[in-house]
Amino acid sequence: MPSTHHADGYVYDAFLSYSHGADAQMAPAVHRALSRLAKPWNRPRALRIFRDQSSLEAGPDLWATIEAKLGASRHLVLLASPQAARSRWVGREIAHWKQHREPGTLLIVLTSGAIHWDHAAGNFDRTRTTALPPELYGWFEAEPLWVDLTWARSEAELVLGHARFRRDVGTLAAALHGVSKDALDSEEARQHARTVGVRRGLTWGMAFFLVASLVFGIMAQVRGDEAERRRKEADGQRRLATVRALLAESQSRLADDPRTAVRLGLTAYSVRPTTETRAALVDVLRRTPYAGTSQGPDDSGMFVRRFSDDAGVLATAEKGKLTLWDVSQPGRRRLLHRLTPPRGDIKDVAFSRDGRTLFVAATKGHALWDIASPGTPRALPALPGAAGLDGGGFGDGDRTLATVRDGKGSSGRMDLWDVAGPDRPRRLGSVTGIYDAAEVRMSPDGRTVVSATGKLMVEEADSGKVTIEHGSGMTAWDTSDPTRPRRMGRDTPWGGALDFSPDGRTLISSNTRTAYVWRIRPAHAPQLLSKLRGHRGVVNAAAFGPDGKAAVTFDGSGGAVRWDLSRPGTPRARGKLLDGELGSGEDVAFTPDGRQIREVDSRGTVASWRMDSEPGPWQRAEAAADPVAVAAVAVSPDGRTAATAGARALMLWDITDPDRPRQLSTLQGFSGLMTDVAFSADGRYLAGGDSASRVILWDASDRRHPRRTATLRTRGPVASLAFSPHSPLLVTSGNEPPLTQGIEGWATLWNVKGGRAVESRSYTLKSFTHAGAVSFSPDGRLLALPGAGSGLFDMRDPGRPRHLKWDPVAVLQQDTAFSVKRRLLAVGESVYRVNGTSLSDPAVTLTDAPERGGRTAFHPEGNLLAEADDRGTAVLWDIGDLQRPHVAGKLPPLDESVDDVAFTPDGRTLLTGGGDGRLRLWDLGPLPAAARDPKRLACEVAGGSLDRTQWLLRAPGLAYQDLCR
Structure with missing residues (x-):
C-alpha cells in the first residue's frame, strides 16, 4: 500500500470537486470512507483527501488557495451531478486540472443525473449525459473509470458498514491506492486483524490509567473552560456596559458640550466597532452643529483677537507680538506671518472687508498693512498726524477708515481717513471733544459711524459718596459727508458688541447679558427694534451673516446664540452653541457662504460651527x-x-x-x-x-x-x-x-x-x-x-x-x-x-x-x-x-x-x-464626511480623543488608547 507521505511531492492523494448544493451530504461520506478504508493501525488515515469545507483555510484570495491545493493533489475525484455540471467553480477546477495533468488522474463518482459513453465517437454522449461539465468532453481517449453512487441518495446512513457502499467506495479507493480491488480487500482484512490484536493488548494494560487520566483531565478541562468562559463573558459584559454608558452620555452631552459628546461616541465605536456604535457616532456627527476646534498658543490675558471679514484669517495681538493665522479649515490653524506691531499696548485690530488691508491701533502708535497675500504682508504708510489710537473700522467699500482716540473725560477724538490709495492716506474730517471714543465701527456704505466706550466717569463727594457723572454708551454719526461728521444721537449703556448688517441698515450692540438690535436711517438717531436675551454671560461680540438675516451673539461664558433677524423687530433664536471648554468670547464671524460661524475665545481657541440648526439632511x-x-x-x-x-x-x-x-x-x-x-x-x-x-x-x-x-x-x-x-x-x-x-x-x-x-x-x-x-x-x-x-x-x-x-x-x-x-x-x-x-x-x-x-x-x-x-x-x-x-x-x-x-x-x-x-x-451637512470615515471626522471635530483622566473616568477597566494619534 502506498504511503500518504508521498515521495512524489504530493500532499493529498485526491482533491474532491463537487457541487455544494447537490452533494453537501454525499461528499463528507465519500471523504470519510476513503480516509478509513484499509487504514493502517499506526496512521491517522489511509488516504489524505482535500475537501474545501473541511480542509480550506481562510485567505484573502480563494481561487489562489484552490489552485495551490489542486497542485498538491495526485488525483481529482469529481462527484458528478447536473448541479456540478453547471457550477462555475467545478468548471474552473477541471479546466485547471486539464491544463496540468493527464486524463488518467481524474476519477468520476456519479451521484445524480446520467453519464453515457459513445464508443463510436470516443467521447461522452452530449445528448444523454447530464452530469458532466462541458470541460470534460473530448478529453478522454477511452471510457474513464467512474463509480455509480446514484443509488446512495436514498440511504439514511452511508458508512463502511454498509456493504454496497463499501464495495463501490473500494473500487474508487483501489484506483487511488494504485492496486487491484482484491489486493485492497486483502490489505483491509490484514490491517483489521492486526489492529484488533494490538488494540486488545494495549487496552487491558492502559485501561486503568486511561480512565483515571480521562476523569482528572476532563475535570481540569471543564474547570478551565468554565473559568475562561466566565472571564470572556465578564469582559464582554463589561465592555458592553461601558459602551452603552458612553453612548448614553454622548447623547445627553450633545446640546451643552458637543466636543465631549463626539469624543464619547468615538470611544464607544473604537472599543466595540459594531453597526450600533458606528450608527451612533455618525448620528452624533450628523446632529451636532459643532465643526471643530483649533487650540491657540496664547495664554489668557488682555490680548486682542480679531477675525477677517470672511473668518478665514485670525489676527492675535499683544504688546510686542502681532500674528496672522489661517483658520479657514475647521479644527486646523496655520501660521501665516509674524508682523512687527506698533509701539505701546495694542488696543484694536481691524480688517478691511475685502481682507486686503489690516489696521492696528496701539497706545503709542498705529500701523497699516497690505495683506492681500497674507504670507508676505507689506507695511503701508502711517496715517499722517495720528499718534496713538484706540480703535478703527473700515467702510464705504474699504475706501474710508474711521479711527478713535480716547482721552480724559470728553476729550476723545474721531477721524475719518481716505485710504482708497493706501500708499497715500489722507484725513477727510474730524470730531473732537467726544466721550465715546474707545471703539468705532463704520457701516459698509460709509454713511454711518458708531463710536462707543465702556468707561465710567465718577465723582467722589467730601462725604465719600460716589456719583456716576458719565456712563458708558455709543454715539451714532452721520458721515454721508465725511468731511463734516454730524452727531445723530447717543444711547447708554454699552458693553462690547458692535456690528453692522451688510446693507448698513441694522446694528447690533450689547450691554451685560443683553444684545440690542437697532434700525439705522440716514440723518436719524438709531431706533431700538428688539432685545436679544438668553445669554449665560456678558455679550462681548456679535456678527451678521452675509444675507443680513442671520446673526450670532457671543458671550463671556464661551456660548453663542444664533438668531433669525429676517424680521429685526421680532427676532427668533435658532439655537445655542455651547462648548464647555471655550473661555470668554472675544470675536465671532461668518464664512462668506453663511454656512459656518467661527468664534475665538480669550485663550485664542477657535471653534467652528455649522449654521444649519437641523441635523442633515x-x-x-x-x-x-x-x-x-x-x-x-x-x-x-x-x-x-x-x-x-x-x-x-x-x-x-x-x-x-x-x-x-x-x-x-x-x-x-x-x-x-x-x-x-x-x-x-x-x-x-x-x-x-x-x-x-x-x-x-x-x-x-x-x-x-x-x-x-x-x-x-x-x-x-x-x-x-x-x-x-x-x-x-x-x-x-x-x-x-x-x-x-x-x-x-x-x-x-x-x-x-x-x-x-x-x-x-x-x-x-x-x-x-x-x-x-x-x-x-x-x-x-x-x-x-x-x-x-x-x-x-x-x-x-x-x-x-x-x-x-x-x-x-x-x-x-x-x-x-x-x-x-x-x-x-x-x-x-x-x-x-x-x-x-x-x-x-x-x-x-x-x-x-x-x-x-x-x-x-x-x-x-x-x-x-x-x-x-x-x-x-x-x-x-x-x-x-x-x-x-x-x-x-x-x-x-x-x-x-x-x-x-x-x-x-x-x-x-x-x-x-x-x-x-x-x-x-x-x-x-456633515453626513457624507461622517459616512466616509466617522473616526477621522470625529478626531477633526473634537480636536482629539479622551485624555487619560477622562478615559479612566468613563471607560474604567479598559486599556487607554489615544484614538486620534
Missing part, C-alpha cells in the same frame, strides 16, 4: 416643478443645472445657489406622461422620455433656449434612459404597450453623435414585468440593464456589446446605480462589488430597504446610498463600511411619494422629486 429650498408630479430628476455634470421630468414637460433649473433655484426654461413636445430625463456626459445634450413611446433629444448648450435635435420613436412606453460617460451612446428601455402580445420588455442603444440619434442595437427582455432604471459604470465599460435574461453588458466595444451572464444578476428587475468612486453596483436592496466586468456575490444586503420605492443614487464619494421611497421619504444608507451598513438619515416624510433622487457632483446637496410636483434641495 435638511431642506434648503423647494420649487414648484409640475402641477401633477415630478417623475425624474437629473443634475448636469457641472452641478449648475437640474432637470425635472414633469407630467408633460421638462424644466431646467439654475441651482448654482442651492437656496434659490431659478427656472431657466420649459421644454414641451411630449404626448404622454414624462418618465425620465438625463444629461449627456459633457452636459451638452438632454434627453427626455415619456409614456407615449417617445424620446426627445435637445442641444442644451444654451440652458435658456435649448434646441430640439431629434425625436425617437421607441417600441413602448419609456421607463428609463441613460447616457454613456465615455461614448456618444444613449440607452432607452421600457415595456411593450399593455395590449400587445408576447414579450413585455425592450431596450435600445442609440448613437447620438452630433445630436442626431441613430439606432444601433435593440434587445428583447424576456419575462420582464417591471422596468427599472438602467445605468452605466463610471468608466463606461459596463451597462446594467434590468430585465430577466438581461443583466450586464460589456460595452468596451460600443458597436458590439457583449452579454455577460452571471447568476447574481441574471434576472435584474430592480433599479440600478453604479458608484462613481467605489467599484460598487446597487441593485434594489443589494450592493455588489464590481471587479472588471464581473460581480461578486452581494457585498451587502440592505435588509430594511423599502420593498417598493423609487430610484437609487450613489453619493459621488460612494459612501452614501440614497433610495427614494413611495411612502413619502428617501432613505440615506451609510455603506462606508460594507460590513456595517445602516440607515444614516431619512428625509422628513411628505404627503406624496418620492420618486427620484440625485446628488450634485460636489456631494453637498441631494435633489428629490415626486408625487407632489415639487423639486426639493436638501443640504447633507
Whole structure:
C-alpha cells in the first residue's frame, strides 16, 4: 500500500470537486470512507483527501488557495451531478486540472443525473449525459473509470458498514491506492486483524490509567473552560456596559458640550466597532452643529483677537507680538506671518472687508498693512498726524477708515481717513471733544459711524459718596459727508458688541447679558427694534451673516446664540452653541457662504460651527416643478443645472445657489406622461422620455433656449434612459404597450453623435414585468440593464456589446446605480462589488430597504446610498463600511411619494422629486464626511480623543488608547 507521505511531492492523494448544493451530504461520506478504508493501525488515515469545507483555510484570495491545493493533489475525484455540471467553480477546477495533468488522474463518482459513453465517437454522449461539465468532453481517449453512487441518495446512513457502499467506495479507493480491488480487500482484512490484536493488548494494560487520566483531565478541562468562559463573558459584559454608558452620555452631552459628546461616541465605536456604535457616532456627527476646534498658543490675558471679514484669517495681538493665522479649515490653524506691531499696548485690530488691508491701533502708535497675500504682508504708510489710537473700522467699500482716540473725560477724538490709495492716506474730517471714543465701527456704505466706550466717569463727594457723572454708551454719526461728521444721537449703556448688517441698515450692540438690535436711517438717531436675551454671560461680540438675516451673539461664558433677524423687530433664536471648554468670547464671524460661524475665545481657541440648526439632511429650498408630479430628476455634470421630468414637460433649473433655484426654461413636445430625463456626459445634450413611446433629444448648450435635435420613436412606453460617460451612446428601455402580445420588455442603444440619434442595437427582455432604471459604470465599460435574461453588458466595444451572464444578476428587475468612486453596483436592496466586468456575490444586503420605492443614487464619494421611497421619504444608507451598513438619515416624510433622487457632483446637496410636483434641495451637512470615515471626522471635530483622566473616568477597566494619534 502506498504511503500518504508521498515521495512524489504530493500532499493529498485526491482533491474532491463537487457541487455544494447537490452533494453537501454525499461528499463528507465519500471523504470519510476513503480516509478509513484499509487504514493502517499506526496512521491517522489511509488516504489524505482535500475537501474545501473541511480542509480550506481562510485567505484573502480563494481561487489562489484552490489552485495551490489542486497542485498538491495526485488525483481529482469529481462527484458528478447536473448541479456540478453547471457550477462555475467545478468548471474552473477541471479546466485547471486539464491544463496540468493527464486524463488518467481524474476519477468520476456519479451521484445524480446520467453519464453515457459513445464508443463510436470516443467521447461522452452530449445528448444523454447530464452530469458532466462541458470541460470534460473530448478529453478522454477511452471510457474513464467512474463509480455509480446514484443509488446512495436514498440511504439514511452511508458508512463502511454498509456493504454496497463499501464495495463501490473500494473500487474508487483501489484506483487511488494504485492496486487491484482484491489486493485492497486483502490489505483491509490484514490491517483489521492486526489492529484488533494490538488494540486488545494495549487496552487491558492502559485501561486503568486511561480512565483515571480521562476523569482528572476532563475535570481540569471543564474547570478551565468554565473559568475562561466566565472571564470572556465578564469582559464582554463589561465592555458592553461601558459602551452603552458612553453612548448614553454622548447623547445627553450633545446640546451643552458637543466636543465631549463626539469624543464619547468615538470611544464607544473604537472599543466595540459594531453597526450600533458606528450608527451612533455618525448620528452624533450628523446632529451636532459643532465643526471643530483649533487650540491657540496664547495664554489668557488682555490680548486682542480679531477675525477677517470672511473668518478665514485670525489676527492675535499683544504688546510686542502681532500674528496672522489661517483658520479657514475647521479644527486646523496655520501660521501665516509674524508682523512687527506698533509701539505701546495694542488696543484694536481691524480688517478691511475685502481682507486686503489690516489696521492696528496701539497706545503709542498705529500701523497699516497690505495683506492681500497674507504670507508676505507689506507695511503701508502711517496715517499722517495720528499718534496713538484706540480703535478703527473700515467702510464705504474699504475706501474710508474711521479711527478713535480716547482721552480724559470728553476729550476723545474721531477721524475719518481716505485710504482708497493706501500708499497715500489722507484725513477727510474730524470730531473732537467726544466721550465715546474707545471703539468705532463704520457701516459698509460709509454713511454711518458708531463710536462707543465702556468707561465710567465718577465723582467722589467730601462725604465719600460716589456719583456716576458719565456712563458708558455709543454715539451714532452721520458721515454721508465725511468731511463734516454730524452727531445723530447717543444711547447708554454699552458693553462690547458692535456690528453692522451688510446693507448698513441694522446694528447690533450689547450691554451685560443683553444684545440690542437697532434700525439705522440716514440723518436719524438709531431706533431700538428688539432685545436679544438668553445669554449665560456678558455679550462681548456679535456678527451678521452675509444675507443680513442671520446673526450670532457671543458671550463671556464661551456660548453663542444664533438668531433669525429676517424680521429685526421680532427676532427668533435658532439655537445655542455651547462648548464647555471655550473661555470668554472675544470675536465671532461668518464664512462668506453663511454656512459656518467661527468664534475665538480669550485663550485664542477657535471653534467652528455649522449654521444649519437641523441635523442633515435638511431642506434648503423647494420649487414648484409640475402641477401633477415630478417623475425624474437629473443634475448636469457641472452641478449648475437640474432637470425635472414633469407630467408633460421638462424644466431646467439654475441651482448654482442651492437656496434659490431659478427656472431657466420649459421644454414641451411630449404626448404622454414624462418618465425620465438625463444629461449627456459633457452636459451638452438632454434627453427626455415619456409614456407615449417617445424620446426627445435637445442641444442644451444654451440652458435658456435649448434646441430640439431629434425625436425617437421607441417600441413602448419609456421607463428609463441613460447616457454613456465615455461614448456618444444613449440607452432607452421600457415595456411593450399593455395590449400587445408576447414579450413585455425592450431596450435600445442609440448613437447620438452630433445630436442626431441613430439606432444601433435593440434587445428583447424576456419575462420582464417591471422596468427599472438602467445605468452605466463610471468608466463606461459596463451597462446594467434590468430585465430577466438581461443583466450586464460589456460595452468596451460600443458597436458590439457583449452579454455577460452571471447568476447574481441574471434576472435584474430592480433599479440600478453604479458608484462613481467605489467599484460598487446597487441593485434594489443589494450592493455588489464590481471587479472588471464581473460581480461578486452581494457585498451587502440592505435588509430594511423599502420593498417598493423609487430610484437609487450613489453619493459621488460612494459612501452614501440614497433610495427614494413611495411612502413619502428617501432613505440615506451609510455603506462606508460594507460590513456595517445602516440607515444614516431619512428625509422628513411628505404627503406624496418620492420618486427620484440625485446628488450634485460636489456631494453637498441631494435633489428629490415626486408625487407632489415639487423639486426639493436638501443640504447633507456633515453626513457624507461622517459616512466616509466617522473616526477621522470625529478626531477633526473634537480636536482629539479622551485624555487619560477622562478615559479612566468613563471607560474604567479598559486599556487607554489615544484614538486620534
